[in-house]
Amino acid sequence: MTTADTQTRVAVLLGSYRAGSLNRRIAEHLRDHAPAGVTVDVVEGLADVPFYNEELDGDSVPAAAAALRESVASADRVLAVTPEYNGTMPAVLNNAIDWLSRPYGQGAIVGKPFAAIGATPTPYGGKWSHEHARHSATIAGAVVVEGIVVDEPALDGDPLEDEAAVQRFLGALDALVAHEVEVAA
Numbered sequence: 159m160t161t162a163d164t165q166t167r168v169a170v171l172l173g174s175y176r177a178g179s180l181n182r183r184i185a186e187h188l189r190d191h192a193p194a195g196v197t198v199d200v201v202e203g204l205a206d207v208p209f210y211n212e213e214l215d216g217d218s219v220p221a222a223a224a225a226l227r228e229s230v231a232s233a234d235r236v237l238a239v240t241p242e243y244n245g246t247m248p249a250v251l252n253n254a255i256d257w258l259s260r261p262y263g264q265g266a267i268v269g270k271p272f273a274a275i276g277a278t279p280t281p282y283g284g285k286w287s288h289e290h291a292r293h294s295a296t297i298a299g300a301v302v303v304e305g306i307v308v309d310e311p312a313l314d315g316d317p318l319e320d321e322a323a324v325q326r327f328l329g330a331l332d333a334l335v336a337h338e339v340e341v342a343a
Contacts, residue, residue: 164195165195165196165197166195166196166197166234166235166335167196167197167199167232167233167234167235168188168192168196168197168198168199168233168234168235168236168237168331168334168335169199169201169229169230169232169233169235169236169237170185170188170189170198170199170200170201170236170237170238170239171201171204171230171236171237171238171239171240171251171254171255172185172200172201172204172238172239172240172250172251173238173239173240173241173243173247173248173250173251173276173287173291174240174241174248174250175204175205175250179241180241180277180278180312180316180317180318181239181240181241181276181277182200182239183318184239184275184276184277184317184318184327185198185200185237185239186200187318187324187327188237188239188327188328188331191328192331193331193332193335196331196335198237198331199229199233201226201229201230201254203222203225203226204226204250204251204253204254205250206222207220207222207223207226207250207253207254207257208220208222208223209253210253210256210257210260215257215260215261223257226254226257226258226266227257227258227265227266228266230258230266230267230270231266233270234270234271234339235270235271235272235273235334235335235337236267236270236271236272236273236295236300237272237273237274237275237330237331237334238251238272238273238274238275238276238288238291238295239274239275239276240274240275240276240284240287240288240291241276241277241278241284241287242276242278242280242282242284242285242286242287242288243287245286245287246286246287246290247274247287247288247290247291247294248287251291252290252294255267255291255294255295255298256298258298259297259298259299263299265298265299267295267298267299267300268298268299268300269299269300269301269339270300270301271300271301271303271334271337271339272292272295272296272300272301272302272303273292273302273303273306273330273333273334274287274288274289274291274292274295274306275288275306275307275308275309275310275327275330276288276308276309276310277309277310277311277312277317277323278310278311278312279311279312279313280311280313281311281313282309282311283308283309283310283311283312284309284310285309288307288308288309301337301339301340303333303334303337305333306330306333306334308326308327308329308330310323310326310327
């Protein structure tokens with residue numbers, strides 16, 4: 159939650175790194191229309207993060223992986239905005255979650271409230287991708303916020319031109335930010 163003295167930072171992991179992708183535009187819309195007290199940062203450079211390999215994850219971590227970890231570690235919440243590729247989440251998102259899960263039990267995503275939303279040009283709107291991202295993030299140690307489900311079909315047009323769809327995306331951001339983080343005793 160935000161107060162007058164605090165800012166809630168949401169790190170957005172994009173499942174598509176194509177410059178003009180629909181999901182990038184959704185993430186940018188959320189960034190540009192975030193409520194007062196909320197900063198939405200689209201994490202850039204996921205395409206530059208090498209596939210996770212424990213041999214690379216030692217004393218000297220690749221710069222792109224270190225930047226990803228720093229960006230998510232400094233965030234209060236994590237939001238995946240992703241399409242669906244062949245019935246699952248894109249490899250770039252899965253790889254980001256893999257890097258964020260390490261070191262085991264102490265990764266940058268551990269304990270962070272997490273949600274997955276997005277759109278894809280199928281009748282299901284990315285449903286399986288979002289389910290898989292939530293599952294993977296749970297295994298990685300994130301706290302998946304129940305009830306945040308926005309799977310927008312983009313078969314009949316751009317969901318950003320549909321006010322009801324835009325409100326669902328903004329509502330998902332609001333619910334993620336409003337989620338109470340449990341503090342360990």
